[in-house]
Amino acid sequence: xxxxxxxxxxxxxxxxxxxxWKFIPMNPADPQVxxxxxxxxxxxxxxxxxxxxxxxxxxxxxxxxxxxPGVDPDEIVQRAFIEAFRQIGNYRAGTNFYAWLSAxxxxxxxxxxxxxxxxxxxxxxxxxxxxxxxxxxxxGAESEDAKRGEEEVTALxxxxxxxxxxxxxxxxxxxxxxxxxxxxxxxxxxxxxxIKFQLFAIRKRLLKCMRAKLFVAHFSKK
Amino acid sequence: MSRxxxxxxxxxxxxxxxxxxxxLADLLAQDRAACDEFVELYRVHRLLCSQNTxxxxxxxxxxxxxxxxxxxxxxxxETAGEPETKGxxxxxxxxxxxxxxxxxxxxxxxxxxxxxxxxxxxxGVAAVVFLLAVFGGFISFGGSPLSAEVTKTSLGxxxxxxxxxxxxYEGFHLKKGDVVETPTNGMAVIQYLGEKTTLSLKPGTxxxxxxxxxxxxxxxxxxxxxxxxxxxxxxAPMIIATAQAQxxxxxxxxxxxxxxxxxxxxxxxxxxxxxxxxxxxxxxxPAGATSSEPNEVLVKSGEYAVVxxxxxxxxxxxxxxxxxxxxxxxxxxxxxxxxKPNWYIRPPNVQQTEPTSITRTFQLPSTKGSIVIxxxxxxxxxxxxxxxxxxxxxxxxxxxxxxxxxxARVQQKDGxxxxxxxxxAKVPLANGQPVLDFSExxxxxxxxxxxxxxxxxxxxxxxELDRGPEHQAMVRAKxxxxxxxxxxxxxxxxxxxxxxxEFFELRLMTENSACTFKNTxxxxxx
Numbered sequence: 003x004x005x006x007x008x009x010x011x012x013x014x015x016x017x018x019x020x021x022x023w024k025f026i027p028m029n030p031a032d033p034q035v036x037x038x039x040x041x042x043x044x045x046x047x048x049x050x051x052x053x054x055x056x057x058x059x060x061x062x063x064x065x066x067x068x069x070x071p072g073v074d075p076d077e078i079v080q081r082a083f084i085e086a087f088r089q090i091g092n093y094r095a096g097t098n099f100y101a102w103l104s105a106x107x108x109x110x111x112x113x114x115x116x117x118x119x120x121x122x123x124x125x126x127x128x129x130x131x132x133x134x135x136x137x138x139x140x141x142g143a144e145s146e147d148a149k150r151g152e153e154e155v156t157a158l159x160x161x162x163x164x165x166x167x168x169x170x171x172x173x174x175x176x177x178x179x180x181x182x183x184x185x186x187x188x189x190x191x192x193x194x195x196x197i198k199f200q201l202f203a204i205r206k207r208l209l210k211c212m213r214a215k216l217f218v219a220h221f222s223k224k
Numbered sequence: 225m226s227r228x229x230x231x232x233x234x235x236x237x238x239x240x241x242x243x244x245x246x247x248l249a250d251l252l253a254q255d256r257a258a259c260d261e262f263v264e265l266y267r268v269h270r271l272l273c274s275q276n277t278x279x280x281x282x283x284x285x286x287x288x289x290x291x292x293x294x295x296x297x298x299x300x301x302e303t304a305g306e307p308e309t310k311g312x313x314x315x316x317x318x319x320x321x322x323x324x325x326x327x328x329x330x331x332x333x334x335x336x337x338x339x340x341x342x343x344x345x346x347x348g349v350a351a352v353v354f355l356l357a358v359f360g361g362f363i364s365f366g367g368s369p370l371s372a373e374v375t376k377t378s379l380g381x382x383x384x385x386x387x388x389x390x391x392x393y394e395g396f397h398l399k400k401g402d403v404v405e406t407p408t409n410g411m412a413v414i415q416y417l418g419e420k421t422t423l424s425l426k427p428g429t430x431x432x433x434x435x436x437x438x439x440x441x442x443x444x445x446x447x448x449x450x451x452x453x454x455x456x457x458x459x460a461p462m463i464i465a466t467a468q469a470q471x472x473x474x475x476x477x478x479x480x481x482x483x484x485x486x487x488x489x490x491x492x493x494x495x496x497x498x499x500x501x502x503x504x505x506x507x508x509x510p511a512g513a514t515s516s517e518p519n520e521v522l523v524k525s526g527e528y529a530v531v532x533x534x535x536x537x538x539x540x541x542x543x544x545x546x547x548x549x550x551x552x553x554x555x556x557x558x559x560x561x562x563x564k565p566n567w568y569i570r571p572p573n574v575q576q577t578e579p580t581s582i583t584r585t586f587q588l589p590s591t592k593g594s595i596v597i598x599x600x601x602x603x604x605x606x607x608x609x610x611x612x613x614x615x616x617x618x619x620x621x622x623x624x625x626x627x628x629x630x631x632a633r634v635q636q637k638d639g640x641x642x643x644x645x646x647x648x649a650k651v652p653l654a655n656g657q658p659v660l661d662f663s664e665x666x667x668x669x670x671x672x673x674x675x676x677x678x679x680x681x682x683x684x685x686x687x688e689l690d691r692g693p694e695h696q697a698m699v700r701a702k703x704x705x706x707x708x709x710x711x712x713x714x715x716x717x718x719x720x721x722x723x724x725x726e727f728f729e730l731r732l733m734t735e736n737s738a739c740t741f742k743n744t745x746x747x748x749x750x
Contacts, residue, residue: 047292054285066274067267072581075274076284081585083288129235129249130581136263158271176237177272183237199225202233209268 042090054083057100063155065107068141070134073114082107161211169204232262236269242609370433371417372398380407403432420454448481469531472497483750485593486532490548495524500531534591551747574741579607586730594690597730599744602682607736617737
């Protein structure tokens, strides 16, 4: 199911695939996944597909939320799965595999962020260096809770549900279809500047909504 | 919309000019609250981006499994760096023309370096094996007669008989337990009496004769031999063992080379059964084997095979470029995101279609010994508005072990592209090892090579990762443009690999540009 839910009013290619995140129950230990892990430990590599399939989308959203410019969340996620495979002998059955996996991913991400920061010092723009530096501070200070990032994904989804179809369609064009803004502008009869303004306003509203939902989520945990 | 919001909007949705990027950075640097808001908006933007993937879930899962099957993440003993057979001629042709003899010369130099570290331990192992053999009663100091004699010899060829070293003269009769050793500039030929079997020992070879009641059993601990074997009785085969492999002779002519971390067999007539040496007791699988490979392969006339840790055992057709004397092309664990918008990965080529600043990582096999990675890089387009003031455009190719990097790059300086290579000799040390991070503070250029500002030429880069015993390794590199390849490595430094070292990676990096990495190939060089 697409996160955007609505189809576009104008003609842009929309792929019919099952991308977008899937809601995955946050069971501490999924019995099917645990069984697959046992078989992987016994040498059945192909069984790892079940493990990857169960957690990839979930981990991807969580990692994307903390990725600075120049760091590809897909790459971090893939490396995390490979590293987890290499160390799978160290995983204790019945504990939380996703928490273990996300800790690996987080370490890889932080290492990549620090490397990227050093690289940006002497290249690219000062702006991206500044952004990366602040993100390292923010992400580094965040808890290592495996739910980190997931809650934001849940909040995003919940907030998007509250948005008007027009706003969702614009986000869909911008982020899912990756339609050039010039094309969107021509289709809806607004200037590119107006489209950008609208997008910025939607993101700000999204941020405000997510903050509120995250506050409630954190408050209800206490 | 305030000015800062306008600039953030342009950053997120495109259209921010370099001078505006500087303006936004200055504004954010002065206003912490605005900076935090920017970070939060950026994270929401990334979250929205992550909801879109052009690859299906199934494709993503498959790409991870592909990387594992190709050896990227396999536990060390099972790592499979599958030799690249398709198009091997092409890559080898390129190797021959681009890198040619330099690899071989370098491999020799590498062997010299590692031999200092390796041989003492090998000698120790040999001594233990010898003592075990003696106390196990398999041989005696006197040795049993063996129907073989030295028929040709040069100065310096010796026979070690139970610790007593003798000169191997022509007509010298060998006994079980004898070890024949040729000097680095000498050769010897041994003839089995009463049959057509001869062994030619090349310079620097150590060959032990451990014959049993049932056939001939030889131990090749170093060097290379050429064997012309007469037909062997089925119940008394001729078996030649090395540290990694075992060749059972069916009756034929072949060449067997025991190299530092691998054994190479090339058959010119007949066939030789070739398999890995059995693993330590209880392991259940030969050391270095990949999970799905056959236990033994029959190497026929016109074929060769290599036993090396982490590389599947299989046979290859001998060609001018693919044979015992050339590096073996091996497949690396490409991360392949099908449909990823700006990277098209079609090994051995990787093309980036949109100019951006990003690093892409590829898994290297954890093969022991020396692997060389070579490739040609060209810049196809540059991000609009790119100038020296905002970092310029560039590309690089590096190796990584954990958080360490090693890099050659082309970077725009004063409006001109400049080829740079890190000089590891000048890099500061941490815990006695070079810090290989790519940062301005740590990096010192070794001979900047100004290139024409009018175009970005193809840049050729070659790296060698030479793994030694324990966690020791040598890293070497060179980069060049044009047809003339530097004869020697421009960079050479020892590194001490930690646990993460087996998770070695190749990194392709671009800066404000779209690049093509052509013929990015990996070779086992022994």
